[in-house]
Amino acid sequence: MMRPSQIALTTFYWAFIVYLFLPLALMVVMGFKDSNFIGFPINAWTTRWYVQVFQDTAVLHAFGYTLLIAIASTLLSLVIGIWCAVFLGPARFWGRALVFAVMCLPAVIPGVISAISMRIFIRAIGMEPGTGAIILGLTIHNVPFVALMVLSRLGAMPRSQVEAARDLGADSLVAFLRVTLPFLFPSLLGASIFCMLLSFDDFVRAFFLGGYQPTLPVLIFAELRSGMSPAINAISTVVLVVTAALGLWAERGTRRLKGTRR
């Protein structure tokens, strides 16, 4: 027999699950409706929206463009994030806590504020809104996540690892490349995928900092304004499936790597 408190907890849990997944399920279902209007009842089923989406060059271009931006900002974030973590990791200096806080700040500043200030900034330095500006905006947001994940892994690395590499003839660069970096690999994998997901679905920065070419979220937003069609549901479903699969795989992958290779 379950106690009342357990029953209450279980009920709330399932209520939350329904609240979480019902909108998503509706979105997926509507993508298969054979009608131009979203809503019940559904009288006929079709996959034509998917065919239409995969033939729509605007959608495909936006997808490719978003992917490019996500990859570029992820790579840039990795370089800067690793650098921050390695700089802060072993260091003990006055004001370390402050430097640490400043590094984490972009993760908690509201996206709108960050995007507007970035827009003003790029104008001030004479840079045009567009691809470069979006990549920079996303990178600033990503770096804290990379740095935090790398820092936590770095904290688990015994000092003797680098010392052994130095002892065996490696200078500090070779020791970093051949011993520290492979040790950090699980956290780098996790951080990359996290950055990809953050960048891929970002709307605010792409909207404020973008030029004429829309990213996928911006394109979807534009299409929503011009009237909903089930094609939007089809695009969204594809994005949902891909990102969820990627996220779950990365979560499992990093956990397994950390488990076996301390």
Place this chain on the structure above:
Amino acid sequence: MHRQSTIARFTDVTKRFGKNVAVDRLDLDITQGEFVTLLGPSGCGKSTTLRMLGGFEMPDEGRILLAGEDVTRLPPNRRDVNMVFQDYALFPHMTVAGNIAFGLELQGHGRAAIDARVSELLELVQLGSFRDRMPDQLSGGQRQRVALARALAREPKLLLLDEPLGALDAKLRGQVQIELKALQQRTGKTFLFVTHDQEEALTMSDRIIVMNAGRIEQDGTPEELYHRPRSRFVADFIGETNLFACQVRGSENGQIVLDWNGILLHAAAGSPDGRTAVEAALRPESIRLTTGRPDQANALQMRIVRRVFKGSRIDLDLEAQDGDARLKASADPAAIEDLAGDKVWASWDPGRLAILQG
């Protein structure tokens, strides 16, 4: 000792961590081919001394020479020494062979030469069939041997070992001690070993350097340290000991005569150096127990107040008939089998009674 045979030399080396002096004006010579152990309690400066020779700590004062070259300020990768770390520090993403080859690759050898050398080293540490294992697939003892092979790969002038047996269980440790000593003799390498375990030091070393509070307390062979400790610290740190607070009475036939609570004792090791009051140390197992009075200078009639059976030995607490004098003895069970009753004569060789220096 001629100059060529000195492989490493510390001259007046001091290392501080903040206000704490870890190593205090250390002078130390290490001879080619020796198995030298730095022994002491934690915080005595033994690991810091080792790490300064490895290049992981820079001395605040003094100089360190390696094969005649001043290496005081050189980074670890530019010194011809290698280290076996306490946690072994194997690279977890490389195979056993990859770990051993790491230092050889950085020396720029060809693939074939590296493979041959790796095989040779795996053979040396008896891990031939473990070549392609990852470190997390090895036992503690196997990891320790990989660490040893990796450190020997570059033919260092000196091998540094930082408590490498600490993580092994007691039974395995005894076996590894013997293997390690045999390996050192076979390769003819100079080993500088750090431990806080006195038994480990006595088992393996040609020479033991006992450190305390950043200074050398005593430097000698295991036998010298054990039977002729120079200080109370050394006598206490290594094994059990009886300490006698004595007055110096004079000398007789080259032996020093001491007065211990009215009992006259003869000592043949150490010197009072003009002091009138000294401390002398005696190992429990140096005491012989007999029923009849032995023909010996140091002989006391005593009573056995307690026997503790330790398996291969029996520890005994002795007390003099008339009062305060107490001794700890340790005897082979067979040797005291025919002692009748509690009254015994305790006697020892004057050479076993060591006068401590302050």
